[in-house]
Amino acid sequence: MAESLLVVENVSKRFGGLLAIDKASFQVGTGRITALIGPNGAGKTTLFSIISGFLSADEGRILYDGADITAESPHQRARRGVARTFQIVQPFAGLTVRENIAIGSHLWQRNRAKAIDAANQVALSVGLGAQLDAPAATLTVAGSKRLELARALSIAPGLLLLDEVLAGLNPSEIRDMMPVIRELTAHGMTILMTEHVMQAVTALAEHVLVLAEGRIIAQGTAQDVAADPVVVEAYLGRGAARRMTAGSTHA
Amino acid sequence: MKSYWPIVLAVVLLAIVPLVTTSNVVLNFLITTLLIALVGQGWNLLGGYGGQYSFGHAAFFGTAAYTTAILQVQYGINAWLGLFAGIFAGSLVGAVIGVLCFRSGLRGSYFSLVTLAFAEVLRIVSSVIPITGAGVGTLIKLDLRPEAFQFQSRVPFYWIVLTLVALSLVTVRAAENSRFGAYLVAIRENEDAASALGINTFAVKLAAITLSAAIAAAAGCFYAQYFLFIDAAIAYGPWISIDALLAPIVGGAGTLFASLLGALVIKTLGEATKLLTSDAPGLDLVIYGLVLIAVVGLAPRGIAGLLTALFRWPFRAVAQPEGGNG
Amino acid sequence: MLSPVILVPAVLNGLMAGAVYALVALGLTLIYGVLHIINFAHGALLSAAMFAAFFAFTLLGVDPYLAIFLLAPLFFAIGYTLQRFIIGPAAHGEDRNFLLVTLGLAIVIENALLYFFRADTRTINLPYAFDVVEIGPAFVAVPRIIAFGAVIAVAGALWIMMRFTDTGKAIRAVAKEKLGAELCGIDVAHIYAVTFGLGTACVAVAACLLIPTYYVNPTAGEAFVLIAFTIVVLGGMGSIAGALIGGLCVGVVESFSSIFLGESLGQIGIFIMFIVVLLARPSGLFGARP
Numbered sequence: 001m002a003e004s005l006l007v008v009e010n011v012s013k014r015f016g017g018l019l020a021i022d023k024a025s026f027q028v029g030t031g032r033i034t035a036l037i038g039p040n041g042a043g044k045t046t047l048f049s050i051i052s053g054f055l056s057a058d059e060g061r062i063l064y065d066g067a068d069i070t071a072e073s074p075h076q077r078a079r080r081g082v083a084r085t086f087q088i089v090q091p092f093a094g095l096t097v098r099e100n101i102a103i104g105s106h107l108w109q110r111n112r113a114k115a116i117d118a119a120n121q122v123a124l125s126v127g128l129g130a131q132l133d134a135p136a137a138t139l140t141v142a143g144s145k146r147l148e149l150a151r152a153l154s155i156a157p158g159l160l161l162l163d164e165v166l167a168g169l170n171p172s173e174i175r176d177m178m179p180v181i182r183e184l185t186a187h188g189m190t191i192l193m194t195e196h197v198m199q200a201v202t203a204l205a206e207h208v209l210v211l212a213e214g215r216i217i218a219q220g221t222a223q224d225v226a227a228d229p230v231v232v233e234a235y236l237g238r239g240a241a242r243r244m245t246a247g248s249t250h251a
Numbered sequence: 252m253k254s255y256w257p258i259v260l261a262v263v264l265l266a267i268v269p270l271v272t273t274s275n276v277v278l279n280f281l282i283t284t285l286l287i288a289l290v291g292q293g294w295n296l297l298g299g300y301g302g303q304y305s306f307g308h309a310a311f312f313g314t315a316a317y318t319t320a321i322l323q324v325q326y327g328i329n330a331w332l333g334l335f336a337g338i339f340a341g342s343l344v345g346a347v348i349g350v351l352c353f354r355s356g357l358r359g360s361y362f363s364l365v366t367l368a369f370a371e372v373l374r375i376v377s378s379v380i381p382i383t384g385a386g387v388g389t390l391i392k393l394d395l396r397p398e399a400f401q402f403q404s405r406v407p408f409y410w411i412v413l414t415l416v417a418l419s420l421v422t423v424r425a426a427e428n429s430r431f432g433a434y435l436v437a438i439r440e441n442e443d444a445a446s447a448l449g450i451n452t453f454a455v456k457l458a459a460i461t462l463s464a465a466i467a468a469a470a471g472c473f474y475a476q477y478f479l480f481i482d483a484a485i486a487y488g489p490w491i492s493i494d495a496l497l498a499p500i501v502g503g504a505g506t507l508f509a510s511l512l513g514a515l516v517i518k519t520l521g522e523a524t525k526l527l528t529s530d531a532p533g534l535d536l537v538i539y540g541l542v543l544i545a546v547v548g549l550a551p552r553g554i555a556g557l558l559t560a561l562f563r564w565p566f567r568a569v570a571q572p573e574g575g576n577g
Numbered sequence: 578m579l580s581p582v583i584l585v586p587a588v589l590n591g592l593m594a595g596a597v598y599a600l601v602a603l604g605l606t607l608i609y610g611v612l613h614i615i616n617f618a619h620g621a622l623l624s625a626a627m628f629a630a631f632f633a634f635t636l637l638g639v640d641p642y643l644a645i646f647l648l649a650p651l652f653f654a655i656g657y658t659l660q661r662f663i664i665g666p667a668a669h670g671e672d673r674n675f676l677l678v679t680l681g682l683a684i685v686i687e688n689a690l691l692y693f694f695r696a697d698t699r700t701i702n703l704p705y706a707f708d709v710v711e712i713g714p715a716f717v718a719v720p721r722i723i724a725f726g727a728v729i730a731v732a733g734a735l736w737i738m739m740r741f742t743d744t745g746k747a748i749r750a751v752a753k754e755k756l757g758a759e760l761c762g763i764d765v766a767h768i769y770a771v772t773f774g775l776g777t778a779c780v781a782v783a784a785c786l787l788i789p790t791y792y793v794n795p796t797a798g799e800a801f802v803l804i805a806f807t808i809v810v811l812g813g814m815g816s817i818a819g820a821l822i823g824g825l826c827v828g829v830v831e832s833f834s835s836i837f838l839g840e841s842l843g844q845i846g847i848f849i850m851f852i853v854v855l856l857a858r859p860s861g862l863f864g865a866r867p
Contacts, residue, residue, distance in 0.1 A: 091444070107450075
């Protein structure tokens with residue numbers, strides 16, 4: 001496996017007159033958790049959609065495990081091992097939790113009974129064991145997020161794209177979810193996550209990328225990035241960095 | 252894994268009918284009901300399970316009917332071969348429409364409209380070109396021999412259409428138990444999420460529409476043999492496209508016995524209306540329309556849904572926390 | 578084949594016919610643009626309106642063009658009621674259900690007409706229906722010219738209403754962002770019903786414009802439905818200008834295909850165009866890319 005499972009090279013995306021992603025280039029190290037942060041509207045979900053194939057890049061390349069997947073459709077990328085969760089959860093509302101996850105398991109398991117078994121396993125691993133028979137539409141927000149995660153895991157991906165998987169969770173739910181995510185890399189999975197919940201970013205991410213106005217403006221460890229004045233300004237506005245160091249309080 | 256025993260039970264019950272009655276009225280009623288159930292089961296696969304609502308199933312039905320009729324009348328081909336040729340032709344039309352629509356990513360109402368348009372085009376063309384007999388239609392010559400797929404009595408017809416319906420039930424149950432069925436339902440529930448899980452939604456939908464068309468085609472061939480006359484309005488008319496979707500929706504789209512239950516209900520309603528209003532044209536269809544609205548508005552899961560709710564009701568207190576069910 | 582003597586009347590007649598198609602499409606596109614549903618009952622409502630205009634003339638002696646002022650408000654009320662009390666509640670907000678409910682309504686209306694009035698084709702005898710006006714090498718029937726003018730007037734009135742009245746603005750708000758409109762205090766169910774009523778009123782006007790020259794029977798409206806859908810798809814769901822231009826285009830295309838392919842196949846040109854357009858651009862020529 002390549003040292004960087006995912007390589008994004010000079011990707012740009014336009015929506016009419018709006019340049020949503022501007023020559024973004026970065027690499028995601030194999031087996032590590034990388035976080036993609038940035039102010040609202042920076043283009044994080046757009047970038048995810050491009051990486052997972054739901055949107056096509058106007059320029060640039062996406063490489064997965066060395067192969068150029070830029071032209072591939074979402075289902076082809078999923079078969080290679082690129083899995084994503086959706087920011088606004090997209091369950092199969094009319095099916096039970098078990099049936100939801102089984103859809104993913106079926107990718108590598110043709111037999112219905114075996115796919116259901118695999119789904120049971122995945123559900124247990126993310127803590128959904130008690131809800132296996134519940135209709136997906138009846139889950140709480142926390143449950144829905146776990147289901148998103150479980151479904152993404154069910155296709156046995158190499159790269160997991162987590163789109164704000166902690167959004168909408170209260171502090172204790174976040175606390176419960178974090179070890180689940182950390183567990184995943186113990187088995188060699190590569191994770192790229194977007195998050196606004198900074199405690200999770202600092203606790204989980206080994207490498208942080210900062211996206212603002214479609215451009216990667218900084219990368220490094222969480223500490224490096226937090227201290228970077230360019231990043232501070234992206235969040236708080238021009239001159240904020242100077243004001244902060246000049247003032248007595250800090251963010 | 253879902254069992255096949257309910258199918259066996261239903262088929263056996265239905266098979267007994269000709270042994271207990273010789274009434275042609277009853278047999279004819281059941282034959283036409285099973286015919287609708289058959290074409291409806293085709294629709295159910297694509298629409299009920301797959302969520303792709305076709306408003307033009309007549310395209311598959313009519314093509315098969317014309318194919319078998321024309322082969323017999325113009326080329327002297329055996330009617331049984333005609334059956335297979337008809338099914339093949341109908342499936343081909345299904346595949347072509349599927350490729351065109353799904354390649355373009357047509358979904359929802361647009362898909363429904365385009366299928367309607369296809370059926371209409373076929374209707375207009377077949378009402379004009381000579382090979383179909385144009386406005387006059389095609390008449391299959393009376394030849395009451397089993398080798399010619401025609402019978403003196405209605406009973407063999409009944410068993411044949413029952414066999415076709417049984418096959419369609421088995422096919423759908425097999426789909427339910429397979430990965431194909433799971434993928435189809437996933438596409439219905441959320442197509443984007445489905446492709447994010449590695450499902451080639453185009454391929455699955457294409458397979459579904461082709462299989463759906465094949466089932467509808469079988470019904471079309473049977474129609475031709477039973478009634479021995481078709482024209483553009485019969486083969487490709489809105490009546491069959493509407494019946495094809497009405498039956499499964501009334502019965503509970505997306506469930507195994509939907510089209511059978513639904514066909515029984517709407518045909519019974521139709522006959523009752525005719526009896527009460529002495530055959531006035533249009534009234535039975537008014538009832539159909541009202542039933543459609545009522546089912547969608549009041550019982551969206553159709554009869555199957557009502558029955559399951561009925562069975563669950565005594566067990567509610569004992570069961571696990573009720574999930575959001577409509 | 579393509580001499581001006583044939584070309585000009587073909588184009589002119591196509592435009593006149595297209596204007597009425599456009600009006601029918603206008604109602605449809607309005608309903609789609611706001612409710613985001615495809616109204617399958619549109620054709621049946623047109624048939625019903627044509628019967629109404631027919632009886633207004635034969636029983637009450639009302640000139641069809643004057644009947645517009647009678648029938649448009651009547652059918653507005655009918656459309657409002659249908660949406661508010663039947664379609665809206667029955668559909669539970671799901672797209673698929675709207676499709677089925679409006680289909681059911683279409684079946685009910687069309688067959689009720691069949692039951693009450695039989696399938697016989699009727700026409701009215703308007704004294705000035707066959708007067709013609711000379712435009713260049715063409716002779717154009719007076720009713721067609723009136724129809725053309727009326728359609729432009731209606732489209733203009735609708736556009737003004739949308740632009741400048743409160744209701745119009747509310748309709749546009751709901752079309753753009755339903756939840757936001759609701760949060761601003763707009764009664765969405767009411768607006769939906771108003772829009773449906775407007776769409777039905779358009780159909781009533783079209784019916785009055787049609788009966789001087791067209792026949793009346795329960796399935797007459799059906800013929801217009803797919804054509805109207807084609808126009809809406811061509812011109813963009815929700816676009817008034819699109820419906821107008823699309824209607825005129827379709828009228829001309831039909832006119833030409835009738836010449837080259839004969840009467841019965843003339844309609845095929847439209848359906849095939851419909852299919853081709855949707856396959857090439859699944860959300861219509863002017864719609865947003867899916």
